[in-house]
Amino acid sequence: GAGVSQSPSNKVTEKGKDVELRCDPISGHTALYWYRQSLGQGLEFLIYFQGNSAPDKSGLPSDRFSAERTGGSVSTLTIQRTQQEDSAVYLCASSFGGGLETQYFGPGTRLLVL
C-alpha cells in the first residue's frame, strides 16, 4: 500500500515568509508525528497527533510553529515568519496507534530559508 507522503519535497523561501508543509499518513493510521532533522541538532521531535488532537506539542521550538490535523488524516505544519535557523528537513511519520507502535516515515520536506 501507499506509504507516508509529504509535499512539497523541496521548498525555498525568503526570511520572513510563511510556509506550509503537508503530510499524508498511511491510511488507517491514527497517530501522526512531525520531526525536524538538521545538521546541528540531529532528529528532533516536534508534535504528536492522535486523531485530530495534539496531546504532545512539547517539541515545537517557538510560537511561530503550529500544526493541525483534519479528518484524522492529513496534517499541515505551518512556520510563520521563517528564519534561517528553520532550514532543515521536516519529517512526518504515522503509526497504527500511539504509544509504541512502529512509526513509518515519509521522505521529508527539505526547507531552505534564504
Next chain:
Amino acid sequence: AQSVTQLGSHVSVSEGALVLLRCNYSSSVPPYLFWYVQYPNQGLQLLLKYTTGATLVKGINGFEAEFKKSETSFHLTKPSAHMSDAAEYFCARNSGYALNFGKGTSLLVTP
C-alpha cells in the same frame, strides 16, 4: 534526560566485513529501542526494534541487535557488509509518544 548515544559518527568497513554500530542508552527503566536506516534523500526505515522478551532481535537485510541491560547497550551488527548497506543509521528510544534519536552513524562500505 532519557537519551541515546551513538559512538562514532562515521564508520567505514570493507565489503564482506562485519558491521558493528554502537548505541548506548541512559535510563533507569529499560526502554523500547529501535534502529532506523536512512538512505540519501529518503525517510527513515525501521530495521528492528526491541520491546520485551528475547534480547537478540533480528531485523531486515540481515541486521540484528542485542539488548544488554548490564551495559545499557543496543549495538547493531551484520556479519557481512554489502555495498547497498551504505547509509545513515539511527538508534532511538521511546520518550513518551515520541522517539528520541541518537545523532546517527554514517556507514561507508568500500570495495
